Amino acid sequence: MFRPPFDSQARPQSPRSAYYHAAQDVVDLLSSSAIALRWLVRLRWHAVAGTALTVGVAARGLRLDLPVVPLLALVVLTGASNLLLTLWLRRHPVVKSHHLGAVLALDSLLLTGLLALSGGPENPFAMLYLVHVAMAALVLGPRWTLSLALLAVVGPVLLFQFHVPLRELGDGTGSVLSGPGRVVGTWVAFSLTVMSVSLMVARVSAALRDRQEALVRAQLLASRAEKLASLSTLAAGAAHELGTPLGTIAIAANELDVLIQEEPQEALEDARLIRDQVERCRDILERMSARAGQTYGEAPEQTTTSAVLERMREELTSGELARVRVEESVSVALYFPPRGLVQVLVNLVRNALHASEATQSPVLVRVMGDGGRTRFVVEDRGTGIPRDVLERVGEPFFTTKPAGQGMGLGLFLGQTFAELCGGRLELASEEGLGTRATLELPCRKGPAHVAA
Known part of the structure; x- marks a missing residue:
């Protein structure tokens, strides 16, 4: 076995996509509101647990005179609303901006209620209003951002008028939120706010970047599918239009063959040459039509790598x-x-044979299966592909072969076939050492295997 060394010049292709279908519109399922709302659900579960723990520690450990039952009722209400929200998301994956805005507004009202029962404006955890406003500014439009900002402003104003002061048990005079206690509480509240906002921005931003990449890959696959459909139509039309004249020429050549049986051998050979060339043209047209359309028109079948080879x-x-x-x-x-x-593999092998024609070195075809994926690897020790050319390999009608020796469709059709089957076709090459083409496909079982 030989393996020419390769550098990092690889062309990663699109990951898994729907079998035999161009990528569908994923804007709704991967909208910024959907991403943010799913992250907010997890954050709310942490808030429920943290708030319940804080109420318990404050009432039991710090011996604060708190209205524990109303506070826990708000905590239970938050948990119940989050459970309903979780169930709703399972049935309604499409999330609009007003869904996320409504949940953020509800959380602002619940936070106002919790603060009113635990010191009001003296409670340093009023900083948590910023988390809701920050998420709205990051994901929602200016209308929702302004609305939540108004809630964050009006909430503390109401707290000045309606709140339950925090006092130690048995102490009817001063508030406990003064001096060192207030400093520590402010620091804890500030730390939680900073960590929540930072984590939220990082997670949502990363998810939005992933969404954008998924959309770009979907658009690329849809573009490839459209080009492939155009090629299929072109090939079918060419085969239809040229089929009739080629058939006529074939009939004439056969008649000529009969008429000149007793004529000089040279004329007989010319007639047979005409017939052979016509058959060759017909075969080329049939293959062109099949190559352009088989990924759409051919049904999948249960087979094995041995049968394919x-x-x-x-x-x-x-x-x-x-x-x-x-x-x-x-x-x-x-x-x-x-x-x-089979046609994709044949194209890869012939490309490798052409690339190593000068050295007449062997071409290695390897089959490997692991982790639910099957890989067909075609390696050659040819001239390799320059970096600037490698970047364009796979574009339709781009070829480095001399005129008349290739249409520049083999790798394009191979990449499209792999992507529509949920796989990918990668090329790695180094000038002077050779090229490796890897066709990776998922291991799928046919209906018979599934039923068994």
Whole structure:
């Protein structure tokens, strides 16, 4: 076995996408409001646990005269609303901005109630209003942000008029939120606010970046699917339009062959040459139509890697097979369109043979299966691909072969086939050392296996 060294020049392709379908619109499922609301649900569970613990410590440990029952009632209300919200999200994955805004407004009102029962404006945890406003500013529009900001401003004003002072048990005079106690409470509240806002911004921003990347990949796959559909239409039209004249030429050549049986051998050979070339043109058109459309029109079938490799050998000529080495450690069950998969492998092998034609070095085809994925690896010791060319490999109609030796569609169709099957096609190359093409597909079982 040989493995030419490779550097990091790899072309990562799109990850898993729906089988046989171009990527659908994922804006609703991955909207910023949906991302933020799912994160807010987790944050609210932490808030419920933290608030209940704080009430218990303050009442029992610090011996504060708190209205424990009303406080715990608000905590239970928060937990119940979060449970309902969790169940609602399971049935309604599409989240709009007003859903998130309503939950943030509810949390602002619940926070106002908790603060009113635990010191009002003297409670340093009033800083937590900023968490709701910050999330609205990050995800929602200016209308919701302004509304929540008004709640954060009006809430403390109401607390000045309506609140229960914090006092120690048995002490009817001074507030406990003064001196060192207030300093410590302010520091704790400030720390929680900073950590909550920082974590929220980091998590939501990262999720939004992932969403944007997913949208870009979906648009790329949809664009590839559209181009492939256009190629399929073009190929089918060409085959239809050229089929009739080629058939006529074939009939004429056959008649000519009969008429000149007793004529000079040279004329007979010319007639047979016409017939052979017509058949060759017909075969080329059929293959062109199949290559362009088989990823859409061909149904998936249950097969194995061994069967795919055998069909690949049948497609290659004896001269090509003489330079191909196949290594298969284990036969893996597959459920894909067999013609499409075989054609992709044949294109990769022929590209490798062409790249190593000068050295006549062998081309290695390896099959590996692990972690629910099957990999077909085609390696050559050819001239390699320059970095600037590698960046364009896979574009439709881009080819480095001489005119008449390639249409520049093989890798484009291979990448599209892999993506529509939930896999990917990667190329890694280094000039002067060779190229490695890796076709990675998920291990799927057909309906018969699933039913069994």
